[in-house]
Amino acid sequence: MIKHSDAAGANALGRKPIDWRRAGLVFLSRYGTIVGLLLMIVFFSIMAPNTFFSRANFLNILSQASLTAIIAAGLTYTLVVGEFDLSVGFVASFVGLIVVGFMSYQGLPIWLSIAGALAVGIGKADPDGELVTKVRINAVIATLGVGTMLTGLGFSYSAFPIASGIPRAFTNISLSRVLFGIPNPVFFMAGILAVLWVILNRTDIGQKMQAVGANIEAARLSGIRVDRIKMFAFATAGFCAAITGTLLSSLLGSGTLGVGDGYLLDAFAAVFLGSATLREGQFHIVGTFVGVLILAVGFNGLAILGAPTNYQPIFKGGILILAVGMSTLARRYAASR
């Protein structure tokens, strides 16, 4: 009984003794990923001071990170509205193939090929969006189905890698370094992330996306056209996946089936790591970027330390589980308050 009155007294003053366990959880759920990233950088820098800790390598990491960051930022939008898009990797692959095909087989000019490829990326969101919002198929299934069909379409478009007839100007888009010796994809990434950040945080549609993700019923009753907002998120994801696919083919100088499939897992891992960053369990662009850096630094460091390539999938899978776990815990913690 005395205990109770004590507690009541403390509450009345609006003051509680500091709960260290709780404070630790708050810290971990907000800054855990950033601390992890910094620790990784310190670790690799100590282990490989000359190779890892150099300007050239950091640029290399950023360059590698940029393609993942673009596709992951688009994916972030679908998660913000409470949906999923499992097709982003397939879209990147398909677009990467046809953008090269447009130039090589159809002989289209570069700008038209790229415009067409991006249009395919955005257009692919339409069946996804319709299936999810109108037919109400679970987004996991809808996007997996549409994505798989894209793989088949890609196969019928060109069963063999396309390596000839690709203009130098196209490969230069990603290979050249226009400013300060920084690879071009880094600028693409910076630009796209900035635009997506502004849309999400500083526009009507961004606020509405967040509302839809937070409570779809409340969003509906607030007069938000939920279906349109979801379509927009899917379209953004498709657009970003198409950019990643295009840049990928430009980097490789060829178009190959299934070349972008692997980005799906990376993107998911990054987005979930991101949702456990700074905000408790919410998906956001800055967080996604941190998540991408964790993956890129991890891969790069492991490679430099000479870890065999079969460690990569283990690292990737482990990070994915860790990321989703942290994100879930963060969300549960946020909900329990």
Next chain:
Amino acid sequence: MLASQPSEASADGGSANARSPEGWMEIRGLTKSFAGEVALAEADLDIARGKVHGLVGANGAGKSTLIRCLAGVTTADRGRITIDGEDLHQGSPQASERAGLAFIHQELNLIPHFSALQNMLLGVRKVTRFGLIDWKRSSVRARAAAERVGMHFPLETTVSELSVAERWLVMIGKALMRDARLIAMDEPTASLSGPESEKLFSIIRDLSLNGVAILYVSHRLEEVLDLCDRITVLRDGRIVDAAERGRLDKKGLVRAIIGHDIRSPEDREHFTADKSGKPIFSARDVSWRDSVRDVSFDVFPGEVLALGGLVGAGRTELAHLVAGVQRPGTGHFALDGKPLASRNEAEAVETGIALVPEERRSQGLMLQHSLAINMNIASLSNLRSIPALPFLSTSKARRQAEGLVRRLGIKTPSIDTKIASLSGGNQQKALIARWLNSGIRLLILDEPSRGVDVGAREEIHGAIRALARSGVGIILISSDVEELAILADRVLVMAPHRGTHRSRDHRGPHHRAQLSYR
């Protein structure tokens, strides 16, 4: 604290070991709050074998919290529950079931495409032969239980084919099979017809003769007065009265439930709306499935039209129809005399019709977001830096949110505080605030002061009145008789049974206030 009626044996203040046939279950000092809202405060209650205990109170008075604590679904902050002198392990549904407590909720927890028998046997260890279920031997007890409650239909019938009354029998049978010693029933007659209710009552009396205790929760006071041996009244989370049969009459019970006599009309601001003018909104012959039948009404500018009637009378459904959540089967709506086509929520909001829903948490709040976002979400177009471009001005958003906080007296450390950490009353104010800058014409409020403390309630009422005074039409749904009396200019009473839907104007708050407590 008004202590519960002490039974002879436990008069010494709840010594747990004082065994008696009377005080079979003792609840002492049970307290629970949610996010700072006290749902149940220091509840003491004795439950005796073979007695029918009535539990009454307005919505949000703490009845369901008490039941959820007993069921082990919610863990009380403090307090004890003892059965036969032994502490019940709280927060564990399994422990509650083992102790012989069974719960039948309004939305009967049956699996629709399982048979009655399968449902009754759910979770019971079945007799197996060679690893396969031996249905015949497993069902012996189920059939005995079915016999006891008079289930005169084959137990193999799929539940979805049974009537609501028959489903109740299945639930009771299921409880008996598990040797339930206490069966709690939540609004059992809400969806039963007259004769079906009578049958249920005779089953309840029969059960109590056989030593089963019944905890009977209902808004229908006559039933409670008629059926229960002892009535406990909850108000604002506290037990305010506990009476043996015969001590309370209906008037006394109503007084205990709402705290005082129903207010006289003089307390209320008088209806100032211009009824000679044109209605802002009208509904004609609106029907939807079985819940809403041929409802017609008008709402005038500045008027608060209340929908009275019991839970389950179709009020929320009607609100959903008006707000575009559902489309009516037949009938039509008009705004400012112009017919409204079939529409969804977004289109309704565009025309200026909005709903503040009953389920605040699941349908209204974006819990992980700030108070500011929650209030601004329906008026984003006001907050653009340049009206033609979709970019939001952070300073405009702040100014609007701060203005709303002041206007409604929302108590919050800042507009950036997460709405989840505010009290229920302040959350509700934020949900009303959401519409104040959105050019609203008609606002529907579904149970706006449920689970809200008295002070916040006054402020919410003030906000509703201010909104009405500015010419907005208000449709108010409330199970709180007093609230209807204070706020409503007119009350439309909806009756729960099919085919008996009548919408009437009842003038004189005194008279109409009692109507919904029939």
